[in-house]
Amino acid sequence: MGIRDTAITWWGEFRSRELEGTFVDSSRQRLRDGAYLCVLATSLTSLAFAPLDLLALEGRRLVFFLTVRLAIAIVLAVGLAALARARTSRMIIAVTHLHLYTFFFLNALVFAHPLLDRHGGMFFPLIAMSMFMFAPGPLRRVALLCAVGPLVSLLAWAELREVPESPADMAIITLMTGVAYLVGATARIQFERMGRRQFLLVEGERQARITLLDAKEAAEAGTRAKSEFLAVMSHEIRTPMNGILGMVRLLLDRPLEAEDRERLEMVHHSAELLLGILDNILDLSKVEAGRMEFERSPFSPARTLAGIQTLLSARAREKGLELSHAIGPEVPEWVEGDGGRLRQILLNLAGNALKFTDSGHVLIRVGLAGDGSGRLEFSVTDTGIGLGEAEIGRLFHAFAQADSSITRRFGGTGLGLAICRRLVEAQGGEIGVESRPGVGSRFWFRLALPAGRAPALGAVDARGEVVLPPLSVLVAEDNPINQKVALGFLTQAGHRVTVAANGAEALALARDGGFDVVLMDMQMPVMDGLEAVSRIRALPAPAGDVPVIALTANAMRGDAERCREAGMNAHVAKPVDPAILFRVIGDVLAGGPVGATPAAGQTAPFAELSAYLGPEGMTSLVSAFLTHAEAACRILAEETGDLLRLHMAAHDLKSMAGTAGCASLADLAAAIEVAARDGRADEVRRHIQPLGEVWSATRATLEQRFGRAQELADSTVPAR
Numbered sequence: 001m002g003i004r005d006t007a008i009t010w011w012g013e014f015r016s017r018e019l020e021g022t023f024v025d026s027s028r029q030r031l032r033d034g035a036y037l038c039v040l041a042t043s044l045t046s047l048a049f050a051p052l053d054l055l056a057l058e059g060r061r062l063v064f065f066l067t068v069r070l071a072i073a074i075v076l077a078v079g080l081a082a083l084a085r086a087r088t089s090r091m092i093i094a095v096t097h098l099h100l101y102t103f104f105f106l107n108a109l110v111f112a113h114p115l116l117d118r119h120g121g122m123f124f125p126l127i128a129m130s131m132f133m134f135a136p137g138p139l140r141r142v143a144l145l146c147a148v149g150p151l152v153s154l155l156a157w158a159e160l161r162e163v164p165e166s167p168a169d170m171a172i173i174t175l176m177t178g179v180a181y182l183v184g185a186t187a188r189i190q191f192e193r194m195g196r197r198q199f200l201l202v203e204g205e206r207q208a209r210i211t212l213l214d215a216k217e218a219a220e221a222g223t224r225a226k227s228e229f230l231a232v233m234s235h236e237i238r239t240p241m242n243g244i245l246g247m248v249r250l251l252l253d254r255p256l257e258a259e260d261r262e263r264l265e266m267v268h269h270s271a272e273l274l275l276g277i278l279d280n281i282l283d284l285s286k287v288e289a290g291r292m293e294f295e296r297s298p299f300s301p302a303r304t305l306a307g308i309q310t311l312l313s314a315r316a317r318e319k320g321l322e323l324s325h326a327i328g329p330e331v332p333e334w335v336e337g338d339g340g341r342l343r344q345i346l347l348n349l350a351g352n353a354l355k356f357t358d359s360g361h362v363l364i365r366v367g368l369a370g371d372g373s374g375r376l377e378f379s380v381t382d383t384g385i386g387l388g389e390a391e392i393g394r395l396f397h398a399f400a401q402a403d404s405s406i407t408r409r410f411g412g413t414g415l416g417l418a419i420c421r422r423l424v425e426a427q428g429g430e431i432g433v434e435s436r437p438g439v440g441s442r443f444w445f446r447l448a449l450p451a452g453r454a455p456a457l458g459a460v461d462a463r464g465e466v467v468l469p470p471l472s473v474l475v476a477e478d479n480p481i482n483q484k485v486a487l488g489f490l491t492q493a494g495h496r497v498t499v500a501a502n503g504a505e506a507l508a509l510a511r512d513g514g515f516d517v518v519l520m521d522m523q524m525p526v527m528d529g530l531e532a533v534s535r536i537r538a539l540p541a542p543a544g545d546v547p548v549i550a551l552t553a554n555a556m557r558g559d560a561e562r563c564r565e566a567g568m569n570a571h572v573a574k575p576v577d578p579a580i581l582f583r584v585i586g587d588v589l590a591g592g593p594v595g596a597t598p599a600a601g602q603t604a605p606f607a608e609l610s611a612y613l614g615p616e617g618m619t620s621l622v623s624a625f626l627t628h629a630e631a632a633c634r635i636l637a638e639e640t641g642d643l644l645r646l647h648m649a650a651h652d653l654k655s656m657a658g659t660a661g662c663a664s665l666a667d668l669a670a671a672i673e674v675a676a677r678d679g680r681a682d683e684v685r686r687h688i689q690p691l692g693e694v695w696s697a698t699r700a701t702l703e704q705r706f707g708r709a710q711e712l713a714d715s716t717v718p719a720r
Contacts, residue, residue, distance in 0.1 A: 328367025
């Protein structure tokens with residue numbers, strides 16, 4: 001609205017007809033209330049004289065007066081009904097004015113009442129003033145109504161009464177009525193102006209709220225778009241970066257010149273740094289958007305600190321630093337909270353301490369906070385460069401470091417401490433730092449982590465891994481390599497294993513009962529895992545109540561949710577870390593909550609399985625993997641045009657390579673699988689082109705690590 005639009009005329013209305021119409025429409029209830037007041041007050045006042053008519057009148061005059069009163073009552077009833085049905089402001093104004101004109105002309109016929117001969121003149125100023133104050137409608141129409149009503153009544157009262165009023169009295173009454181008329185008009189104009197000013201204020205506030213709401217929705221939409229963009233970019237960047245890391249690892253496993261190895265190690269280190277920055281940006285975005293989810297499960301603070309020390313000990317040794325940890329005597333053995341996020345915070349703080357410390361020591365400690373709150377205080381103390389008061393004030397903000405020289409000397413994005421602060425505060429804690437330049441720093445944070453109990457099922461060994469009692473396990477898996485992997489580490493751990501090649505076989509075996517847990521793949525021939533578990537859940541107890549854990553390469557969050565909706569108890573992504581799988585089995589059998597179970601972070605093919613299968617078992621497994629993967633690669637390399645056959649071969653290769661931890665081969669097979677499933681033949685051919693090179697590098701790495709499979713010594717993927 002412009003300044004001219006909001007201008008108010010001297011008679012109290014907006015100059016803009018559009019704005020005036022908006023104001024009138026918004027004041028519909030106020031108009032209706034004023035209309036009811038005018039209609040009821042005038043009509044009931046007149047009808048109240050009916051008993052006085054009976055006392056003071058007789059004969060034809062009595063009949064006449066009562067007939068007029070009856071007509072007024074009928075007009076009142078019709079007017080009230082019309083007001084109740086009026087849906088617009090114009091209808092309310094029209095009905096009210098029509099009723100009042102009718103009333104004044106009818107009431108004028110009975111205004112010359114004998115009882116009003118002496119004091120009837122006082123009604124005319126009252127009518128003139130009150131009508132102006134409460135009658136709805138524009139000023140001009142109300143002014144006409146307020147002039148006609150008293151005038152008609154005054155003329156009838158003067159002409160029809162039995163005892164005429166003196167000219168002097170009539171002049172006084174007329175003068176008083178005119179004054180009341182002007183006072184009423186002035187008051188109405190002021191009230192109308194005040195009402196419209198208030199409307200402008202309210203409308204301004206409403207528009208401001210709408211603007212703020214639109215800005216808020218736009219900001220939220222921007223945040224959602226940013227989160228979706230980061231999620232997409234995460235996938236798009238991680239996939240090629242994992243490919244780069246995988247290929248560099250393969251090259252580093254080969255004999256290389258010293259200069260070439262140094263360059264490749266620099267590439268590998270740079271790629272890992274880039275992935276770390278990407279993870280930090282994603283974490284910061286999640287916290288800012290309020291999407292960060294925290295687990296509530298038991299974990300051991302002592303084991304967490306010991307694991308961090310083990311993880312960072314190599315870096316500490318490289319710099320000649322002493323890295324240690326300490327546990328206060330009052331710290332519970334087990335607490336309830338998000339152990340993964342706690343580990344992330346401590347790794348960040350301890351990593352910074354090692355980065356900024358050139359000599360001395362770094363101590364990671366946990367104890368009871370000294371503020372009497374009962375919270376646990378975690379701290380990382382170093383003998384590094386230290387910080388001044390001005391530098392401390394810049395910490396814990398995104399993309400901020402103590403000063404620019406820190407960035408030039410030590411590098412970094414300044415995201416780590418900002419993420420730590422937001423992770424701590426999102427869990428209801430607080431974080432701070434105590435530091436002196438040249439002496440060192442102590443970063444601390446406090447969290448409310450109530451004491452908990454160790455998982456009820458299974459003991460925990462010295463490495464913090466769950467030791468399960470011997471179990472009867474049904475493994476539903478169609479791929480022979482994955483069958484061999486699961487069979488290997490499960491039997492090695494003392495469990496009795498039954499293998500089903502598809503969902504139908506698993507359903508038949510589960511119907512007979514006797515299993516403690518079922519490990520179910522999602523994609524299998526004949527009957528997939530989701531349908532199989534749905535049918536298992538339909539079986540009568542106890543067969544239908546057997547715990548089912550999804551064991552699949554489908555590691556997306558949506559797939560995990562679909563597994564749970566189908567009736568599965570948990571979800572473990574391939575490549576499988578046996579320690580993670582055993583922990584999940586223990587949690588499921590104990591009936592406790594099962595947190596997120598990401599795929600194991602492989603450092604080399606079959607890295608997590610070597611400790612469980614031993615040299616002989618690994619040799620047999622790798623030989624079988626090379627045989628079956630070679631066959632799948634041959635099918636893909638021939639590219640017959642049968643997309644269904646290519647899709648099945650790519651799926652098998654993806655599953656085998658994922659289990660083996662061969663990330664580059666698994667990613668390439670997954671891309672071929674998706675393209676074949678969607679019928680994109682050109683994209684299938686494009687992805688198959690580098691398959692020979694990737695497979696040769698993967699096989700060379702496996703043979704170098706585990707020995708050459710004689711039966712495959714001369715086999716290759718056909719050249720394209």
